[in-house]
Amino acid sequence: MADTHIGNGFVPSGQLQLGVFFQGVNSGTVWKSPESGSQTDFESFRRIAQTAERGLFAAFFLGEGLRLREHLGRPHALDVVGRPDAQTMLAALASVTTRIGLVATQNTTYNDPADLAHRLSSLDLLSGGRAAWNVVTTDNAWTGANFRRGGYLDHADRYVHAEAFVTTAKRIWDSWEDGAIAETPAASAWAAPGSARPVHHGGKHYTVDYVPRLPRSAQYRPVLFQAGDSPEGRDFAARQADVIFSAHPRLDDALSFRRDIVERTVKAGRGANDVKIMPASEFILAATPQEALEKKNWVRSLQIGPEQAIAYLEQFWGRELQGFDPDGPLPDIDPVVEETSETRGSGFHGAKAKQLADQWRAEAKDKGLSIRQFVSARTSRGDSSFTGSYTEVADRLAEYARTGAVDGFNISPWLIPTGLDDIVNHLVPALQERGVYPTEYAGSTLRENLGLATPVRQDNADTVRLRLTVGEQLL
């Protein structure tokens, strides 16, 4: 049994929240199934978002990738490819939903702070205070080739840059005084003179000189999610974020991640409970454990077919491996690249290829796994998957709530657009029976529904401390 004591004054809430991660690109969805719908039609997004809202989900979540993933120098053909712009899609969903939070993954390297802050503010106001920004810092020159600025950012600087970016965005969101706007059209001015402060930022990476155009929203400013797992990423989250979208769903791992984050958060001068954690996860559920297991095998066979298994290895080997039998052992030839490339997405970046190949061959041999079995175990969120009957999984999740290992899960449905139906129809009621899931939305904003405190204005209490921690100069 894992040591569940978190320490540092952390108090488990005993509650869980759910979010839905509509996956745009990956091998996670079973597009080969005849039941699988379009990955780009608006109706797919509407259906998932409205089902999630029926299940009282806190958030609808979209990822981002700013260059099409490649495989051996060409766009990747085997997995789902292509997805709409996150904020545009979420603005559309804002008009057909009323309570669910709308989370856009947006990169700090290829955006301008004033532009991004303004668009997030718009989404927040349009949705009545339901917007969130999942801050990512993916920074390779390969993605930069799609932007005016190009690959101008050194990998080592990604969080220095991100922190200056986020700090500037927060100041933009805090720049209009509350109550500045007139209460009636009969007033002498639309807004009280001087009620919007210009925001200046001058730093190593960019200069911003901006007069903000929008007031605060019902939740004051967009909720900040963060995804990025390095120590720098965790410290950045501990200082700046409200929620971490983590890659640690297994209970023991989740508990140690929580301990780490609580420690960093307290060190950053914030409360032990201030940063929520929601890991990425997949649920394969049925009425009985046996049915769930059968379903899992079926899902996996569609996610990782023979072609996907070979292609997965090719990405790390950097060469074609078509001659190898997917049901045979891992290739005995070595990779032709030194480092794995980023062209398949951020998860594939920078590992030492030869070392990885040796390690994998040993592991597969040890466990007696074929290429297909090995790849299947490594992908499809093997670690992040919850398989079982509704009641079984509800019991397991209640343990997460009791220990405070996580604040909730961000679920990736493996079927679009009906993949949330069994979760909402069966798992949610089972969690409610156990008293670990809300029975109604706590409020109308995402911040209220996540149980987050109202933020302090950036230019008051925060500023002094931020001056000390941010690697860029604040003017």
Added chain:
Amino acid sequence: MSTAANSSTPSAARRGFLALELDGDGGHPAAWRKARHTPAELLDGTRVRATVLAAESAGFHVATFADGALPPAADSLDGRDIPGRLNALQRAAFAGPITGSIVLVPEVDTVYTEPFHISTQLASLDYVSGGRAGWLVAASDQAVDAAAVGRSFVSADGLGREAAASIEVSRRLWDSWEDDAVIRDVATGRYIDVDKLHYVDFASTVDFASTAGAGYSVKGPSIIPRPLQGQLPVLAPAGLLSADQLSAGAADAVLVSAPTPELLAGEIAEARAAAPAAAVIAELDVVLDARGQSAAGRLAELDAHTPWQSSRARFVGTAAALTELLGSVLETADGVRLHPAVLDVDLEELAQLVLPALRRRGVLAPQQPGSTFRNLLGLQRPASRYAAVSVPSAANN
């Protein structure tokens, strides 16, 4: 007037469309003083929903959404008129799922925004609106927009080149997935046909602004499949793009302005000559008699707060006279975009008096639920320029 007589006039054969600009509380900077909601209620989804639905049910074919920093009104006090505005593209996206026939056209700047983002956002707007999206190209000449992103200011002669480059990047990115690139071939495990995806390899050759350094490049392909319309219709103000850029097809429609309604006809003819293939849309400010008050009286009252300065022709008068004017403008223009002084007031008059009269005359294109913006403009859905079976028009690029 006799509608029977009018419906048989020869000009009735020509059918145009009407666009409505939905920014703020109306075109007049003091419009908020006559709005039917509190000032703070302007900047939320409820207001966007109400205005776009009102425009659609009034029978407007197109809604446009202005963007950018609001210029401080001349000689007004700081904060006297509305200083805030929601992002235009997001307002259009918000309207997408709740409307069924009105075309949604946000203004999007081309000078200080990333072309790759613009292209993806507009393609996404096409998806969420079922093919009813367009792009009103703007080229900011405001120093504040340059300062916001820390770039050096692009002066007037660079604007057209920036705009043209940005349009070209977007068009190539929209074409970078051929229509049938998503194949979902279960037998081979291939989700896409890689041969139908293309790098756009755009490189601007121009030195856009003296101090901003050289141009830029965009690799592609797009991160989203081809928009539903293939290519979104692109609208540009007359004068922004050069004759060469227009004849190369950079814009599908041009918006023309004149100092007075009388001078509009001349401008329309000029735009038609400069870009024979593009639709011509005339711009018109509108103040109508309403609520027992004359249009001139209403305008004087608003102007006493803040004068309405605009480079567009302005109509101030009765619904009947506006109907006449629009009838005659639509004989030569393909469409007219109206900028009502006060949305809550003038839109009501337009909906109740002007549009029904024009419909009776048969001068308006029918509203077609489920139809695309390209349909409205009479444009074919183009093949991707990268498609293997080359089409004659591909030679132009």
